[in-house]
Amino acid sequence: MKRHIYKSGMLALFAGILLTSCDPEIDAPSASAGELDLTKYVAVGNSLTAGYQDRGLYREAQLASYPALLAMQFEQAGGGEFVQPLFGTDEASGSGYLRIDRFENGRPVMVPVPGQAFREGTTLPGGPALTKYTDPVQNLGIPGISVLASASPQYGAINPYFERLLEPGEVGSKTYVQEVIESQPTFFSVWLGNNDVLGYATAGGEPTSPFDNLTDRNVFGSIYNTIIDGLTTGGAEGVLMTIADVTAVPFFTTVPYNALALERQEQVDQLNAAYGSGALGFSFQLGANPLIVRDPSAPAGLRQIKPTELVLLTALDSISGRGYGSARPLPDRFFLDESELQMIAEHTTAYNEIIRKAASDNSLALFDANAFFDSIKGGFVFDQVTYAPVFVSGNLFSLDGIHPTPRGYAILANEMIKTINAEYNANIPTVDVSQYRAVLFP
Known part of the structure; x- marks a missing residue:
């Protein structure tokens, strides 16, 4: 092949020198x-x-x-x-x-x-x-x-x-x-x-x-x-x-841990009811909420993600379009735990x-x-x-x-x-x- x-390519040569100038020339190294x-x-x-x-x-x-x-x-x-x-x-x-x-x-x-x-x-x-x-x-x-x-x-x-x-x-x-x-x-x-x-x-x-x-x-x-x-x-x-x-690049820092945005009280009430109204140790409120993630060691195998943990960029479409992180817990492959x-x-x-x-x-x-x-x-x-x-x-x-x-x-x-x-x-x-x-x- x-x-x-x-x-x-080669550096260009100067075409000439200005002889009329009386200023001293300073050459770059x-x-x-x-x-x-x-x-x-x-x-x-x-x-x-x-x-x-x-x-x-x-x-x-x-x-x-x-x-x-x-x-x-x-x-x-x-x-x-x-x-x-x-x-x-x-x-x-x-x-x-x-x-x-x-x-x-x-x-x-x-x-x-x-x-x-x-x-x-x-x-x-x-x-x-x-x-x-x-x-x-x-x-x-x-x-x-x-x-x-x-x-x-x-x-x-x-x-x-x-x-x-x-x-x-x-x-x-x-x-x-x-x-x-x-x-x-x-x-x-x-x-x-x-x-x-x-x-x-x-x-x-x-x-x-x-x-x-x-x-x-x-x-x-x-x-x-x-x-x-x-x-x-x-x-x-x-x-x-x-x-x-590697975890400092945008792939790991773009999606915030509290990417679950609830704008209506109806949404808050539905999710609280779905997750036992606080029985699992967490609840929802209006505004930004931590995503729900899978964790085999947590009660019922799920929990809210911690602020110290990272959500992968690959999770973005699943969160916004498929209900992951709210009604459906985010699978482990989409986040890094502590x-x-x-x-x-x-x-x-x-x-x-x-x-x-x-x-x-x-x-x-x-x-x-x-x-x-x-x-x-x-x-x-x-x-x-x-x-x-x-x-x-x-x-x-x-x-x-x-x-x-x-x-x-x-x-x-x-x-x-x-x-x-x-x-x-x-x-x-x-x-x-x-x-x-x-x-x-x-």
Whole structure:
């Protein structure tokens, strides 16, 4: 298959110098790689690395992936070409994605854009097979992959995004760890581990696949360090990223715990009667009320959700259109209770300790994504534009409520560049964030 090479082009030269000016000229520092060899940059990671957004992977999203943006800036400091497994222009919608069709009562109505990159007649356990791209690539971002899955030979026969990059004889026998180690970069980035907690979280603590469960900490450490050891064997430098608090993104924060809005006394009376008029330890009133959720340990197997627990974005349609959370208790797969949130927090902390130690032991740069996302929970203003981790309107997150918009990826790329510059005495220029879009409105 023809290789698609992502290049930014040469910088334009000044046409001339104004000799009539007597003002002193101040030259900006020229771009420099510092201590780095950027000849071959390889990006290791999951959906965030691939550029996934709007619940899909498509050409525009790939071109705005943070590795593509980093490579564009690296080129200005002497970096080499960067090859991505781009979907062709005739299959630009890739695996398909979401777009906003219209707004109803202030809520966005989203519709799917069909994918164009499927192989007819071939379906994997993880979904329809995608068109093959078996030439060597440097963006090894695989949507859905976890550290645990990266060491499984069978994973290439499960995940369509990984299967797409493998030769037919490698499917079901070659691990992602092997693919990464064979890449032999001079500089690399690694953002892995999010899915070792995210799969569990997005399933409401009820994962259906062993790859979506919380990964044992010792197993995580062993596999992660194998990857880093393999990448650094030839002396390559790199940047590692910690795992952000996955429950802080709009997928988990958009639907409030008290989303049961009762506007008429008749509604209040009906629900109070249906639930025993206080016999179960709770009652209803006019206004906002906590949702009713299933809990096997509670009286009658149900209760009101607590303010400290989180409702998933996937519950929104069931709450608004099917009576869940009121007349019908919300199933466990639609919310995270306190014990599940505690386990997510504990595993995230443990994984990040492993990542930090790997960076320290190998003298690698470390972008603390966890600290960065924590610092922007209240939002921020950049170039007179407001950004916040808010669904649709916050400019940072795409329509799936988990992955960034192109502008969000640009902001992340700049934070990574700052980290790389500080660690390796480099002067890699940052990305012009204004050149990348946020959520598209109809």
